[in-house]
Amino acid sequence: MSSLPRQCFVLTRAALAGLPGRLAISLSMVASIALVVAVLIGFLAVAAGLERTLGAGGSREVAVILGGGAFQEIASAIPPDAARSLQADGTAAGIALDDRGRPLLSREIAVPVEATAADGQRRMVALRGMEAAGPRLRPGSSIRTGRLFAPGMREIVIGETLARDLGLDTGSSDAGPKTGSIRRLRLGPVDWAVVGIVAAQGGAADSEIWGDLDLVRAVFDRQGDIQALRVALDGPDGLAALRAALPGATPSPLDAMTEADLLAGQSAPVTRLVALLGWPITLLMAVGASAGALNTMMSSVSERRIEIATLRVLGFSRLATFTATVAEAMALSLAGAVLGAAVALILDGWSTSTLGADGTALVFRLAVTPAGLMKAGTLALAIGVLGGVLPAVAAARLSPLESLKAGP
Amino acid sequence: MTPFPPSLPGSPGFIRLDGVSKSHGRGAGRVAIFSNLSLEIPRGDFVAIMGPSGSGKSTLLNILAGLDPVDAGRVAIDGCDLSAMGEDARAAWRTTTLGIIFQFYNLMPMLTAAENVELPLLLRPLSGRERRERVATVLDLVGLGGWARHHPREMSGGQRQRVGIARAIVTDPALLLCDEPTGDLDRRSAGEALDILGRLNRELGKTIVMVTHDPAAARSARHVLHLDKGAFSPAGPEVLS
Numbered sequence: 001m002s003s004l005p006r007q008c009f010v011l012t013r014a015a016l017a018g019l020p021g022r023l024a025i026s027l028s029m030v031a032s033i034a035l036v037v038a039v040l041i042g043f044l045a046v047a048a049g050l051e052r053t054l055g056a057g058g059s060r061e062v063a064v065i066l067g068g069g070a071f072q073e074i075a076s077a078i079p080p081d082a083a084r085s086l087q088a089d090g091t092a093a094g095i096a097l098d099d100r101g102r103p104l105l106s107r108e109i110a111v112p113v114e115a116t117a118a119d120g121q122r123r124m125v126a127l128r129g130m131e132a133a134g135p136r137l138r139p140g141s142s143i144r145t146g147r148l149f150a151p152g153m154r155e156i157v158i159g160e161t162l163a164r165d166l167g168l169d170t171g172s173s174d175a176g177p178k179t180g181s182i183r184r185l186r187l188g189p190v191d192w193a194v195v196g197i198v199a200a201q202g203g204a205a206d207s208e209i210w211g212d213l214d215l216v217r218a219v220f221d222r223q224g225d226i227q228a229l230r231v232a233l234d235g236p237d238g239l240a241a242l243r244a245a246l247p248g249a250t251p252s253p254l255d256a257m258t259e260a261d262l263l264a265g266q267s268a269p270v271t272r273l274v275a276l277l278g279w280p281i282t283l284l285m286a287v288g289a290s291a292g293a294l295n296t297m298m299s300s301v302s303e304r305r306i307e308i309a310t311l312r313v314l315g316f317s318r319l320a321t322f323t324a325t326v327a328e329a330m331a332l333s334l335a336g337a338v339l340g341a342a343v344a345l346i347l348d349g350w351s352t353s354t355l356g357a358d359g360t361a362l363v364f365r366l367a368v369t370p371a372g373l374m375k376a377g378t379l380a381l382a383i384g385v386l387g388g389v390l391p392a393v394a395a396a397r398l399s400p401l402e403s404l405k406a407g408p
Numbered sequence: 409m410t411p412f413p414p415s416l417p418g419s420p421g422f423i424r425l426d427g428v429s430k431s432h433g434r435g436a437g438r439v440a441i442f443s444n445l446s447l448e449i450p451r452g453d454f455v456a457i458m459g460p461s462g463s464g465k466s467t468l469l470n471i472l473a474g475l476d477p478v479d480a481g482r483v484a485i486d487g488c489d490l491s492a493m494g495e496d497a498r499a500a501w502r503t504t505t506l507g508i509i510f511q512f513y514n515l516m517p518m519l520t521a522a523e524n525v526e527l528p529l530l531l532r533p534l535s536g537r538e539r540r541e542r543v544a545t546v547l548d549l550v551g552l553g554g555w556a557r558h559h560p561r562e563m564s565g566g567q568r569q570r571v572g573i574a575r576a577i578v579t580d581p582a583l584l585l586c587d588e589p590t591g592d593l594d595r596r597s598a599g600e601a602l603d604i605l606g607r608l609n610r611e612l613g614k615t616i617v618m619v620t621h622d623p624a625a626a627r628s629a630r631h632v633l634h635l636d637k638g639a640f641s642p643a644g645p646e647v648l649s
Contacts, residue, residue: 017518312499313475314503405466
């Protein structure tokens with residue numbers, strides 16, 4: 001090993017070994033950086049969780065048709081004649097057929113309704129009315145326990161995350177819904193039999209309630225309304241054929257997109273909003289943490305001035321002094337990053353909810369991702385560099401003579 | 409013991425100060441420490457410098473260490489003109505020619521005695537084994553062979569100062585500069601430290617310049633210089649009593 005690395009090693013070791021003597025101020029630097037890291041990872045975990053929920057299960061073989069230039073079902077309206085026309089066109093409109101030769105198409109409506117959660121609080125949830133083909137047009141979803149609702153019956157199935165939130169899912173496969181309508185849930189003016197739990201692998205359907213289209217429309221006085229048409233595409237060219245058929249189906253403007261594109265389009269603004277809020281807040285906190293780190297490292301240099309001066313007199317270089325001070329700052333930042341990440345990791349997988357685009361509860365799980373950890377770790381090290389460089393310059397420029405004159 | 413002459417016996421000097429001037433402060437607050445000061449110290453001498461506080465003893469030591477540049481005049485040690493050298497060159501020169509012993513030892517508290525002594529050797533192209541051998545040798549020399557793995561906090565003041573002496577001599581420098589080496593020690597520990605310095609001078613031929621307030625410490629030197637009001641004068645019996 002040449003002289004300079006040895007000098008850096010000795011000086012860094014001396015700086016780190018002196019940390020117990022500066023415990024309070026060093027811990028405050030670690031804690032402030034940990035807070036920044038935890039907050040940033042938290043924001044990114046919310047964004048990743050929302051993205052995972054909103055974007056999960058999106059299929060390129062299923063198309064969703066919305067009307068009125070809307071990108072959300074809540075703002076969409078589809079004329080009934082459009083649905084009839086597309087059903088009649090079938091494969092000519094790019095729609096796949098079921099085994100009985102009928103177009104795989106589901107007219108759907110999403111109604112915001114109030115439900116009582118397990119904690120007694122009432123919250124808005126999305127009740128989706130769909131036709132019999134509806135569940136088949138959601139390849140990412142499946143019945144986990146119980147069965148699907150029966151057409152014409154006041155029966156519903158509930159997404160598993162929402163069911164847990166409402167206290168309707170014990171997580172056991174032999175829970176009530178498996179054997180029929182043991183549990184009931186009041187939505188609107190009537191009670192509904194909960195006959196099944198839907199698992200959507202973290203997708204939006206985990207936060208939805210599904211029921212028969214005609215029953216839902218009848219109970220909530222929405223007869224004739226259609227907000228979305230969901231169809232199975234009959235191949236790679238199906239979407240183009242569907243789009244070409246839409247102008248002939250109705251004079252109203254309609255647009256068709258794959259389910260994957262729809263979910264990506266819906267999730268992007270939400271995750272962008274979370275990131276837009278999260279980064280400025282975190283960066284403001286990082287500025288504060290950098291000031292704290294600067295203060296800590298200045299204090300460290302001040303306390304070590306005799307050591308630094310002695311080593312400089314012995315012949316140790318300014319560069320070694322600089323490097324050791326930066327290394328101490330980086331070590332404290334790294335400790336803060338690890339602590340912050342450990343705190344944030346506790347939140348990983350926690351279930352929480354927010355309001356979806358239609359004003360209903362969207363339940364999702366916080367997702368701490370490796371990318372989030374890397375970003376937060378990089379920010380922590382940047383704080384260390386920002387807080388450490390000026391004190392390191394001060395340490396390197398420290399006059400051995402003046403420091404030794406000042407005494408211990 | 410020989411009282412002060414401007415040129416100590418044995419000169420031409422190993423250490424030479426020619427017309428050195430030094431002041432502190434700037435502008436109206438400028439204070440002259442000494443003006444046109446000259447001195448020659450031969451190789452192998454042991455010189456104590458005494459004087460009242462503020463007389464410039466420590467400033468002189470810092471000048472000899474190459475830590476404090478002079479305003480005017482010439483400082484040469486073993487033929488090297490410090491006045492003509494830049495800061496980095498003086499720092500490099502210190503590592504080969506000079507050992508410094510501090511009043512408060514200035515040891516790294518988190519390092520063991522051996523690691524403290526090893527510090528100046530880290531700047532040299534020596535193997536780990538060579539460094540360890542040298543460290544063991546000098547620790548034996550100062551009577552701390554069994555204390556190599558102890559930290560300064562586990563040692564008495566006298567032992568810490570002996571570690572400081574070992575660190576100063578581990579590179580085998582020709583010149584030792586001692587700044588109040590007994591100022592923080594009790595009488596017995598001070599005697600032990602001075603005994604080691606005396607042996608280094610007599611047996612190994614080290615040139616030693618020691619600044620001290622302690623007459624007993626000054627009596628262990630071969631020559632005593634008294635610095636007052638910016639000029640040397642012979643140290644009379646009243647100074648050494």
